[in-house]
Amino acid sequence: MALLQISEPGMSPAPHERRLAVGIDLGTTNSLVATVRSGIATVLPDAQGRPLLPSIVRYHANGKVDVGYSAQARQADDPKNTIVSVKRFMGRGVKDVDHAQNAPYDFVDAPGMLQLRTVAGVKSPVEVSAEILKVLNERAQLALGGPLSGAVITVPAYFDDAQRQATKDAGRLAGLNVLRLLNEPTAAAIAYGLDNASEGIFAVYDLGGGTFDLSILRLSKGVFEVVATAGDSMLGGDDFDQRLFCWIGEAAKLAPLAPRDMRQLLVKAREAKEYLSVHQEASVTAKLTSGELVDVSLDSETFCRITQTLVQKTLGPVRRALRDAGLSVNEIDGVVMVGGATRMPQIQRAVAEFFKRDPLNNLDPDKVVALGAAMQANVLAGNKPQGEDWLLLDVIPLSLGVETMGGLVEKIIPRNTTIPAGRGQEFTTFKDGQTGMSFHVVQGERELVSDCRSLARFELKGIPPMAAGAARVRVTYQVDADGLLSVTAKESTTGAEASVTVKPSYGLADADIERMLRDSFSHAKEDVHARALAEAMVDGQRLLEATRSALAADAALLSPEDRKAIDAAIAALETAMAGADHRRIKQALDALNRATGPFAERRMDEGVRRALAGKKIGNL
Amino acid sequence: MSKTNAAAGKALTSSSSHFELFGLQPSFLLDHKALERAYREIQSRVHPDRFAHAGDAERRASLQWTTRVNEAYSTLKNPVQRASHILSLHGVDVAFETNTAMPADFLMQQMELRETLAEATEAKNAAALDGLQRRIDGDKAELEGRLGERIDKEKDYKGAADLVRELQFLHKLEAEIDAAYEEIE
Numbered sequence: 001m002a003l004l005q006i007s008e009p010g011m012s013p014a015p016h017e018r019r020l021a022v023g024i025d026l027g028t029t030n031s032l033v034a035t036v037r038s039g040i041a042t043v044l045p046d047a048q049g050r051p052l053l054p055s056i057v058r059y060h061a062n063g064k065v066d067v068g069y070s071a072q073a074r075q076a077d078d079p080k081n082t083i084v085s086v087k088r089f090m091g092r093g094v095k096d097v098d099h100a101q102n103a104p105y106d107f108v109d110a111p112g113m114l115q116l117r118t119v120a121g122v123k124s125p126v127e128v129s130a131e132i133l134k135v136l137n138e139r140a141q142l143a144l145g146g147p148l149s150g151a152v153i154t155v156p157a158y159f160d161d162a163q164r165q166a167t168k169d170a171g172r173l174a175g176l177n178v179l180r181l182l183n184e185p186t187a188a189a190i191a192y193g194l195d196n197a198s199e200g201i202f203a204v205y206d207l208g209g210g211t212f213d214l215s216i217l218r219l220s221k222g223v224f225e226v227v228a229t230a231g232d233s234m235l236g237g238d239d240f241d242q243r244l245f246c247w248i249g250e251a252a253k254l255a256p257l258a259p260r261d262m263r264q265l266l267v268k269a270r271e272a273k274e275y276l277s278v279h280q281e282a283s284v285t286a287k288l289t290s291g292e293l294v295d296v297s298l299d300s301e302t303f304c305r306i307t308q309t310l311v312q313k314t315l316g317p318v319r320r321a322l323r324d325a326g327l328s329v330n331e332i333d334g335v336v337m338v339g340g341a342t343r344m345p346q347i348q349r350a351v352a353e354f355f356k357r358d359p360l361n362n363l364d365p366d367k368v369v370a371l372g373a374a375m376q377a378n379v380l381a382g383n384k385p386q387g388e389d390w391l392l393l394d395v396i397p398l399s400l401g402v403e404t405m406g407g408l409v410e411k412i413i414p415r416n417t418t419i420p421a422g423r424g425q426e427f428t429t430f431k432d433g434q435t436g437m438s439f440h441v442v443q444g445e446r447e448l449v450s451d452c453r454s455l456a457r458f459e460l461k462g463i464p465p466m467a468a469g470a471a472r473v474r475v476t477y478q479v480d481a482d483g484l485l486s487v488t489a490k491e492s493t494t495g496a497e498a499s500v501t502v503k504p505s506y507g508l509a510d511a512d513i514e515r516m517l518r519d520s521f522s523h524a525k526e527d528v529h530a531r532a533l534a535e536a537m538v539d540g541q542r543l544l545e546a547t548r549s550a551l552a553a554d555a556a557l558l559s560p561e562d563r564k565a566i567d568a569a570i571a572a573l574e575t576a577m578a579g580a581d582h583r584r585i586k587q588a589l590d591a592l593n594r595a596t597g598p599f600a601e602r603r604m605d606e607g608v609r610r611a612l613a614g615k616k617i618g619n620l
Numbered sequence: 621m622s623k624t625n626a627a628a629g630k631a632l633t634s635s636s637s638h639f640e641l642f643g644l645q646p647s648f649l650l651d652h653k654a655l656e657r658a659y660r661e662i663q664s665r666v667h668p669d670r671f672a673h674a675g676d677a678e679r680r681a682s683l684q685w686t687t688r689v690n691e692a693y694s695t696l697k698n699p700v701q702r703a704s705h706i707l708s709l710h711g712v713d714v715a716f717e718t719n720t721a722m723p724a725d726f727l728m729q730q731m732e733l734r735e736t737l738a739e740a741t742e743a744k745n746a747a748a749l750d751g752l753q754r755r756i757d758g759d760k761a762e763l764e765g766r767l768g769e770r771i772d773k774e775k776d777y778k779g780a781a782d783l784v785r786e787l788q789f790l791h792k793l794e795a796e797i798d799a800a801y802e803e804i805e
Contacts, residue, residue: 149673150672150673180669323801380669380673381672391663391664418690420683420690422688480668481683546673547675550674596675597681600681608666611665
C-alpha cells in the first residue's frame with residue numbers, strides 16, 4: 001500500500017493532474033477546436049495541419065458519414081445529402097428558415113425543429129451538428145492523448161433557448177461533457193482582453209457565417225462583465241453570398257436552377273465575395289448542368305451596393321445594445337472584430353464610421369472565439385489556481401415571458417439580465433373550482449405571443465377547488481449559467497402542494513437522444529453498455545474527487561453524523577465502481593450527491609461569509 | 621389566468637435584506653463602488669464557473685446563491701427597486717399597481733412629455749428624442765436627490781412612496797423613448 005502523503009500545514013496539496021479540456025467553436029461555415037497547452041491557447045489542427053473544419057456533413061446510403069473538406073469537395077455533386085450551414089436550422093422550424101426555397105434540401109417539418117431527409121434517413125440538425133463535434137472530439141483526443149474531461153461549446157450570444165438547448169444536446173450526442181455554453185462575443189472578449197491586458201468598455205462586433213452578435217463588455221481586473229447584447233440570429237456572411245448569388249442569376253439571365261447548379265453557383269458566389277475582400281474586381285464562371293456557360297464579372301463597388309442593406313441591418317442591433325447599456329458611442333474604448341465576414345472592407349468601413357474609431361483586428365477573426373473558449377474551458381476544468389482565473393458575468397439576450405389573457409406576453413425575466421437569474425410571478429385562477437392551469441412559456445421582445453418564440457406549454461394540475469382568484473400559483477423561471485431555462489409552477493395556498501417543473505425540449509426528449517446515441521453506436525459497432533459504464537465511471541471519479549477536495553478544505557463545517565453519512569456514501573460509490581453495473585454506480589452517485597447537499601450549502605454560505613469578511617479587512 | 625400582484629423581482633431564497641447580503645447599511649444614496657466590490661467578491665466565490673467540475677449538490681447550491689446575489693445586486697442598482705426595497709423593510713408598500721393617485725401638476729407634466737414623445741416619434745425626429753431623454757435624465761436626478769433626503773435623512777418612508785411612484789413613471793417613459801428610437805430607425 002502506498003504511503004499517504006501529508007502536505008505542510010497551509011500549503012496546498014500537490015497539484016492534481018491537469019484535466020484535458022477544450023473549447024469548440026461550432027460555426028455556421030467552419031468549426032474549430034482549441035486547448036490551452038503550457039499556458040497558451042492554441043487551435044488543434046487536423047492530420048494535414050489544417051486548423052478549420054468546414055461545417056459540412058455528407059451522408060452516404062451505407063451509413064458512412066463524411067465531415068469537413070471531403071464533404072465540401074463533393075457538395076455540388078450530392079447537394080441533398082450534403083448539409084452545409086446546419087447551424088441555421090438548430091432549434092428552428094421550416095417556416096423560420098430564410099431562403100428555404102433556395103436551399104437544396106428535402107425538409108421535413110417536425111414539431112419544434114425541422115429535420116432533413118437524406119439517403120441515410122431523416123436527420124435532425126442536432127444529429128448533423130453532433131457529427132461535426134464528434135470529428136473535433138476525436139481530433140482533440142488524438143492531439144492530447146486521452147479522453148476529454150470536458151468541453152466549452154460556443155453559441156451566438158443572440159441564440160434563444162431552443163437554439164442553445166439544441167447545441168447542448170448535440171454536444172451530449174457527440175459524447176462530450178459540456179462544461180458550459182459560452183457566448184461567442186464573450187469568448188472573443190476573453191481571448192482579446194487577456195492577450196492585450198485591456199481595461200475599459202469594449203464592443204464586440206461578431207459577424208459570422210450565419211449569425212450576427214453585438215456585445216458590450218466592461219473589462220476590469222479579472223472580471224468580464226457583459227453589459228448588453230443584441231443581434232440577429234438569421235444574418236451572416238451566408239446572406240452576402242445569397243445576394244451575390246441572386247445578382248449572378250439576374251446578370252446572367254438564368255432560368256430557375258437545379259439543386260446541383262444552385263449549390264455550384266452559391267460556392268462561386270462565396271469565392272467571389274472572399275476575392276473582393278482583397279481585390280477590386282472578381283469574375284464568376286461556371287458550366288451548368290444544361291451545358292450553359294455562366295460568365296459574369298463584378299467590381300467591389302457593385303458588391304457594396306447590392307449588400308448595403310445587409311451592412312445597415314447590423315447597425316440596428318448595435319444601437320439597441322448601446323441604448324440598453326445606457327452608453328454613447330464616445331464611451332466605447334475599443335471595437336473588436338470577430339468572424340470571417342468582418343474581413344469585408346464595407347463592414348470595416350461601416351463599423352469605423354459608426355464608432356468613429358478604427359476597429360481592432362489584431363487577432364485572427366476565424367480563431368479568436370475558439371481560443372477564448374479554450375481559455376474558459378481551462379478555468380472551468382479547474383486547471384487554473386484561484387487568483388489567476390477570472391470571473392465571467394454574462395446575460396440573457398432575449399426576454400423570457402409567459403402568456404396572459406388575450407394572447408399578451410408578461411415578461412418575467414427581461415433581456416440583458418445577468419445570469420444565472422431566477423424570478424417569480426404569482427397567478428391566480430379565473431373560475432370558481434378551477435383545478436388546473438395551463439402555461440405558455442415564450443421568448444422575445446414583442447407584446448403579442450404570436451410574435452414571440454414559443455418555448456414550452458405545460459399544465460399544473462391538482463389545484464384544490466377554491467373560489468376564483470383565491471388560489472396562489474407561483475411561477476418561477478430559472479436561467480442557469482448556460483442561459484438555459486427551467487420553469488416551476490407551484491400552488492401552495494392550502495398547503496396541499498401542486499407543483500410541476502419543465503425544461504423546454506423542442507421535440508427532442510431524452511428518449512430521442514438515447515435513440516440517436518444507440519443509432520450512432522450501431523454504426524460504430526460500439527457497445528452501448530460499455531459506453532454507459534465508461535461514462536458512469538468518469539462521473540463517479542469526478543464526484544469522488546470533488547467530494548474529497550471539499551472535505552479536505554471544509555471538513556470542520558460538518559457534524560460527526562453528516563461526516564459519517566458522507567463517508568458511507570463514498571464507500572458505497574467506491575464499491576459500486578469496483579463492479580461493472582452502470583445503473584448501480586448511477587444510484588450510488590445520486591446517493592452521494594444527496595448526502596453532500598447540506599454540506600455544499602454550508603460551504604457556499606461560508607464562502608459568502610469569508611468574502612464579506614475579506615472585503616471589510618480590505619476596506620480598513 | 622390573471623395576474624394578482626407584481627411580485628416579479630423578488631429573490632427566490634432571500635430571507636435577509638439585499639443590503640445585509642452585501643454587508644451594507646440600508647440607504648438610498650448608495651456607495652456604488654462598495655456595492656460592486658462586495659458583489660464581485662461574493663460572485664468570485666459562489667459563481668457556477670467555480671463549480672463546473674463539482675458534484676450536483678455544489679452546483680445546485682452555487683446556482684441558488686448566484687441567482688440570489690444577482691437579484692439583490694440588480695435590485696440595489698436600480699433606484700426605483702432600491703427605494704421600494706428600503707420602504708418594504710420599513711413595512712411600507714409602494715403599491716405601484718393599486719395607488720395611482722398623483723399630484724395634478726406632476727400628471728400635467730407627464731402628459732406634456734408624452735405629447736412631445738408622440739410628436740417626435742410621428743416626425744421620426746431623433747434629435748427631439750435625444751432632447752427628451754436629456755430632460756428625463758435631469759428630472760430623474762432631481763427626483764433621486766429628493767428621495768435621498770426623504771429616505772436617508774428624514775426617514776419619512778410613507779412620504780417617500782409618492783416620490784418612488786413618480787420615479788417609476790419616468791422609468792416607464794424612458795422605456796417608451798427606447799421603443800420610439802427603435803420604431804424610427
